[in-house]
Amino acid sequence: MSEASNNGPGPKSPKRRKLLTLTGLTGLSGLAIASWPFLRSLLPSRKAQVLGAPIQLDVSELEPGEQITAEWRGQPIWVLKRDDEMLRTLASENLLDRLRDPDSEVRTQQPGYAKNEMRSLKPEYFICIAICTHLGCVPVYRPERGAPDIDKDWQGGYFCPCHKSKFDLAGRVFKGVPAPVNLVIPPHSYVDEETLVIGIDQEQTRMR
Template structure:
């Protein structure tokens, strides 16, 4: 379901679509906070930041919002999900997010949970192989197209690349890189995607 709304050039309009395990069920919101940004002309042309209210998210819930035409996942990870990252550390291709960090992983997300707040994953849901959107596979254990010791993560339906719950690609898969962590920041209970302390992406 598309939730795109009109764009008034003088204001900033954004889309926030709520998604449970990948299905979009959300709504559009506009925020006064974003309207106060003073982005560069380049940033304006690329698209406004998106403001998302994350206050009511349940543990294990995932929202998907659209930012600059791309799906951005917000996953509120459980303690078990966070613990799974220790298990996958040796199995992923770039565990410390050292590849093209300026493009894929902002400095504040180059850590063991690949995020600002450990319980929130924020990642662009586009596979680094040929651009399909991976599917959430949060259940652990053996299941079709996944290894028997699967610890939860994402599966790209196109060519089988798999990603852990930090968006890190597993070794020996077609996708060369981890999922992109977009520039983002928290302001109270709001998550702003496309902007951080240094300005707009």
């Protein structure tokens, strides 16, 4: 199993708390504007990941609204469990009108099975490479509604503090920001209801 850090509310285990502390320190010190190579130095490096092997994650303990960060091929990977309100927001016309590519038409940004409204295999789980498509900073998870420092109409999403790009909770980029395209969805699949594999496409996965 791969280790993952928790970015969301309600960490339960000491391991999760420790990893959350790392993430929290990053934000508190203003280092959220740092680029990915710095974050990588904080996270445990594993030989298998360097070699590009798939990683397996147990997502059974994720609470709605909670996000963890894992590492795959030297990149940070977010796994967010979206709640019902998040899912409703992602389908709202009000939001879609403000997005540059709401239908994920840029094919390089997601596998075919994630070219849908929620950009995921299962609506509640959002899996994404946590690297801004502008110049490679790591955006910040900002799930709250209303964030005057970002946007008066903010309904939750990801904010890149480097040059103020904004993405919704499906990683879709807003119009009028520097990032040109949506965040990248990595190949992923499920071997059972609660076990996620990053690095293997759904079609290649056999159920246990």
